[in-house]
Amino acid sequence: MSGTFFLDDQEIPFREGQTVLEAALAAGRFIPHLCWRPELEPHSSCRLCTVLISGRPFSACTQPAMKGQRVVCDTPQLKDLRKAVTQMLFVEGNHFCPACERSGSCRLQAAAYHLGMQDSHFPHQFPVRERDSSHPEVNLDRDRCIRCELCVRASRQLDGKNVFGIHGRGVTSRLEVNAPSGLLRDTAIAAEDQAVAFCPTGALTVKRRGFELPIGERRFDRSDLATEVLEAFAAKEARHG
Amino acid sequence: MAERLRVATCSLAGCFGCHMSLLDLDERLLGLLEVVEFDASPLNDLKRIRRPADLGLVEGGVCNAENVRVLREFRSHCRVLVAVGECAITGGIPSMRNGFTLKQCLEEAFIRGQGTENAHIPDDPEIPLLLNKVRPLHHIVKVDHYLPGCPPAPDAFWHFLTALVAGQDPSLPKELIRFD
Numbered sequence: 001m002s003g004t005f006f007l008d009d010q011e012i013p014f015r016e017g018q019t020v021l022e023a024a025l026a027a028g029r030f031i032p033h034l035c036w037r038p039e040l041e042p043h044s045s046c047r048l049c050t051v052l053i054s055g056r057p058f059s060a061c062t063q064p065a066m067k068g069q070r071v072v073c074d075t076p077q078l079k080d081l082r083k084a085v086t087q088m089l090f091v092e093g094n095h096f097c098p099a100c101e102r103s104g105s106c107r108l109q110a111a112a113y114h115l116g117m118q119d120s121h122f123p124h125q126f127p128v129r130e131r132d133s134s135h136p137e138v139n140l141d142r143d144r145c146i147r148c149e150l151c152v153r154a155s156r157q158l159d160g161k162n163v164f165g166i167h168g169r170g171v172t173s174r175l176e177v178n179a180p181s182g183l184l185r186d187t188a189i190a191a192e193d194q195a196v197a198f199c200p201t202g203a204l205t206v207k208r209r210g211f212e213l214p215i216g217e218r219r220f221d222r223s224d225l226a227t228e229v230l231e232a233f234a235a236k237e238a239r240h241g
Numbered sequence: 242m243a244e245r246l247r248v249a250t251c252s253l254a255g256c257f258g259c260h261m262s263l264l265d266l267d268e269r270l271l272g273l274l275e276v277v278e279f280d281a282s283p284l285n286d287l288k289r290i291r292r293p294a295d296l297g298l299v300e301g302g303v304c305n306a307e308n309v310r311v312l313r314e315f316r317s318h319c320r321v322l323v324a325v326g327e328c329a330i331t332g333g334i335p336s337m338r339n340g341f342t343l344k345q346c347l348e349e350a351f352i353r354g355q356g357t358e359n360a361h362i363p364d365d366p367e368i369p370l371l372l373n374k375v376r377p378l379h380h381i382v383k384v385d386h387y388l389p390g391c392p393p394a395p396d397a398f399w400h401f402l403t404a405l406v407a408g409q410d411p412s413l414p415k416e417l418i419r420f421d
Contacts, residue, residue: 090331097420098327098391099334104421113418119330119387123380126332126339143340215421224415 003067008074014065021049021060024073025233030226031073032082032111034089034200035148036061038236040157043149046089048082048111083115091122092171094129094143095201101210102202104218108146109201110225125171132177135184137191137207145175145203155195163187163195175203245275246406249294249319250282253308254335254375255301259326260284262392263298269399276406290318296405297321298388302328303376304335307369316382321405324378327391327420336375343373386411390419 004011007024014023019042024031035046042061049060052072060071072078089108097103129142147166152175155163163184167176179186189195191206199205215221219228252260260283266273280294281287297319303309316322327333338346352360378384388401397417404411 094337094340095331096334096337097331099337100421109420112420113415116412116415116418118389118413118418119324119379119384120377121379124332124336124377126336126374128340221419 005065005069007071018065020063020065020071023065030230031060040153046148047085083117086112086115086117087121089146091120091124100202104215104221107200110220114225132184138189138196139205139207140184141203144201147173150198151195154198158194161188163189245278247280247294248277248296249280249290250298253301254304255328259300259392262395263398265395294319298323298325299329300325302332302335305369305371321385323386324384325388329378330387332375332377339374391421
């Protein structure tokens with residue numbers, strides 16, 4: 001099925017099999033998201049892409065586009081909800097932006113900027129989480145992990161390695177490394193893996209490259225998350241048709 | 242001339258970087274002083290708020306009992322209280338000690354520290370008691386506005402203060418929101 005649907009007041013065309021998010025991005029409309037990438041199966045866990053269809057909340061990254069569907073996206077209530085979800089991601093972890101080498105190229109931070117987040121609103125949890133610096137090239141800092149599973153999916157679907165998994169449920173769930181020792185040094189992960197590249201925060205970083213680009217000259221120091229995502233999506237569509 | 246806005250400022254568990262950034266308004270400070278006057282502030286070295294202020298700018302998180310006292314004093318004497326900078330808003334760099342116990346921190350600094358002589362943990366009653374965790378301001382008092390950045394850029398201060406003086410919404414435009 002193809003046709004058009006309405007995103008707020010804009011008519012959006014879609015192709016067979018496209019989700020609301022994919023069709024919106026293809027039409028140049030940004031819907032905020034953190035756990036979705038065009039190369040991977042959707043996961044629908046960050047809930048930033050929540051939209052209303054017939055008054056009910058759906059995640060745009062998993063909802064198939066349907067003919068004549070009316071999708072509500074840019075309302076003050078939904079913007080507040082997205083901001084609150086982002087604030088929760090911040091207070092659940094330990095996101096010390098001024099001390100993080102990913103600052104300025106971090107998608108969590110960029111989402112916060114995009115959503116106009118100026119405070120944490122909720123009490124900070126200051127959880128105690130283990131760091132894994134055992135690998136010679138790749139560092140895992142769980143303080144910065146938002147459990148979006150991009151690394152889990154990228155490692156399985158793109159790298160063919162299955163290095164990561166999520167253990168536990170809810171606020172106590174954590175990113176685990178698939179090795180008897182539980183350490184990155186005992187896995188096949190490499191610095192050039194998509195699992196590392198796709199980490200939206202500084203949870204997975206390549207060692208000794210953190211400051212190749214100075215703070216202030218990084219991707220989201222210069223442009224908004226929406227611009228970056230739309231440009232990247234358009235470039236990918238142009239490549240693959 | 243209409244009565245100027247009374248502003249008090251302080252730095253708790255911060256590095257004074259936010260105050261430095263405020264001073265980086267440079268010549269715009271002269272224009273600002275036409276519409277605001279400073280009460281207690283490290284900038285004029287007045288230690289206590291003399292009479293109720295319109296605006297309190299608080300830099301830094303809360304790491305000890307003295308910080309709690311000053312913060313509460315600011316809250317009760319300032320009509321509008323602003324958390325300025327990452328430490329005030331999130332705990333910031335000082336809150337990186339929250340993953341350790343206070344005992345571990347003190348022993349690392351005063352017992353095992355390199356070149357330590359006569360190693361002991363300072364216990365002079367004049368030294369404010371440390372809290373077990375460094376906290377952002379909103380854990381302790383109601384905060385009215387937040388000015389993010391490490392430090393907030395002078396332009397962010399300018400946008401915020403001029404909007405507030407004009408009685409407008411002081412929310413920052415996207416391009417002035419930075420956490421680093």
